[in-house]
Amino acid sequence: MSNSFSTNPIVLDTFTAAIDVASSAGWGTSPIFVKSIEWQTPTNTAHTCTITDAVGGNTIFAEKCTTENQSIIKYYNTWVKNLCIAIAAGAHMASGKIIVVM
16 A cells, blocks of 8 residues: 555555655645544554654654554644654654544
8 A cells, every 4th residue: 555645534554755744745834633643553562653743843743562563542633733754763663554633
């Protein structure tokens, strides 16, 4: 499957490059109303997931897998500047997928 930016929820399951949701969806600098972010089925307790509001920006979602194949969901109901996932050692998705409900 590939990342889906034109649906609600947004589904991110391909992490071969850094992800900038607003840019990929064609929203420019418009803020995003986020109801929830779910990290579905991370497969290893060494895996982490970090999402920021800009490249190198403020952390919105930062979790470490504690139980294999158990999803982690956080509820927000707030506006954010953007959703970015970096691809760098210790700062990216190693397994699972991200579901963003707007």
